[in-house]
Amino acid sequence: MYSKPKSAYVHIPFCTQICYYCDFSKVFIQNQPVDAYLEALIKEFNDYYQIKELRTLYIGGGTPTAISAEQLDYLLSNLSKNLNLDMLEEFTIEANPGDLTPDKIAVLEKSAVNRVSLGVQTFNDKHLKQIGRGHNEAQIYESIDSLKQAGFNNISIDLIYALPNQTMADVRENVAKALALDIPHLSLYSLILEHHTVFMNKMRRGRLHLPTEDLEAEMFEYIIKELENNGFEHYEISNFTKPGFESRHNLMYWDNVEYFGCGAGASGYLGGVRYRNRGPIQHYLKAIKESGHARFQEEKLSQSEKMEEELFLGLRKKSGVSIKNFEEKFGLPLQEVYGSALHDLEASGLVVMDEDRLRMTKKGLFLGDTVAEKFILE
Numbered sequence: 001m002y003s004k005p006k007s008a009y010v011h012i013p014f015c016t017q018i019c020y021y022c023d024f025s026k027v028f029i030q031n032q033p034v035d036a037y038l039e040a041l042i043k044e045f046n047d048y049y050q051i052k053e054l055r056t057l058y059i060g061g062g063t064p065t066a067i068s069a070e071q072l073d074y075l076l077s078n079l080s081k082n083l084n085l086d087m088l089e090e091f092t093i094e095a096n097p098g099d100l101t102p103d104k105i106a107v108l109e110k111s112a113v114n115r116v117s118l119g120v121q122t123f124n125d126k127h128l129k130q131i132g133r134g135h136n137e138a139q140i141y142e143s144i145d146s147l148k149q150a151g152f153n154n155i156s157i158d159l160i161y162a163l164p165n166q167t168m169a170d171v172r173e174n175v176a177k178a179l180a181l182d183i184p185h186l187s188l189y190s191l192i193l194e195h196h197t198v199f200m201n202k203m204r205r206g207r208l209h210l211p212t213e214d215l216e217a218e219m220f221e222y223i224i225k226e227l228e229n230n231g232f233e234h235y236e237i238s239n240f241t242k243p244g245f246e247s248r249h250n251l252m253y254w255d256n257v258e259y260f261g262c263g264a265g266a267s268g269y270l271g272g273v274r275y276r277n278r279g280p281i282q283h284y285l286k287a288i289k290e291s292g293h294a295r296f297q298e299e300k301l302s303q304s305e306k307m308e309e310e311l312f313l314g315l316r317k318k319s320g321v322s323i324k325n326f327e328e329k330f331g332l333p334l335q336e337v338y339g340s341a342l343h344d345l346e347a348s349g350l351v352v353m354d355e356d357r358l359r360m361t362k363k364g365l366f367l368g369d370t371v372a373e374k375f376i377l378e
């Protein structure tokens, strides 16, 4: 039925605390039917009978490490049970520093997981409190040390900049502390205010003091320069890697490739259809029980939408979009579809093109949305 996707995303929607900026699909873990959820999730995963030969598998959340060590063991062993592990290049799990107890690390160690993405956000204890995180700076170091001791060398951390009251000095300190961890991958996102979050409420009441846009741009510029000076490649707008440690799973998204999405509120892309699963846990459980899947928002993409996505997503990467690939995929030359937009963007110094690739310039990276808008087809 599908063109054999080689990647899967699995969603664990539970958290041990709810952060003030977060609009992800998640619930507070207490009193949730976690065992029933994991059972339904494995059923959904296995019902995609084509899931046997994955290249990448990614467990995100919520917080996958919010569940108990036994539950984690059940999840990881059942997900990999029917997989050809020789084919599985990357198996990532997201984790929060406060949750990584020794018994959970022992479960990770004996599993097929080979990459851990840790939600650090900032090293500053005061800021961690202000954004509603449940961990502190000391726990970050403990988690990284324990993971390294358990043999994980492919570790990534997420950091957020442009936090309320954050200064340039705070950003410098965060970057220095991140570099000192001696890990091969870093993701740095600027804070985005989302609806229905504590932060949006505070903002409306005038009680959130965010850095100005100029300061935010200055922070981003500093981060890029400092990380590049320390051997990291800025391979995607928000992502930095030491050679060979790019997130293969995330590259799959930016290459606009199809993938399975499992779990409450998870998104997937199969057979030209982008879909979203039911979010509320009880609705998800009922749907899996009754029909083996929980897809409810399905959108069949038109050719134009697919071409737009190819550029929106592909241009996030430093390597940009392959012009040859575009023509092979869509049967139309890039120039024919986007001639005038490309001309305008090149003239404004936002993109560059050579024989095979279209890329964003540094200036384009800072104005990503302006570039993306130009590729919307009527």
Ligand code: SF4
Pocket (backbone or CB within 6 Å): 014, 015, 017, 018, 019, 022, 023, 024, 026, 061, 062, 063, 096, 119
């Ligand atoms: S940011 Fe992560 S840990 Fe915090 S509430 Fe959202 S999903 Fe949970």
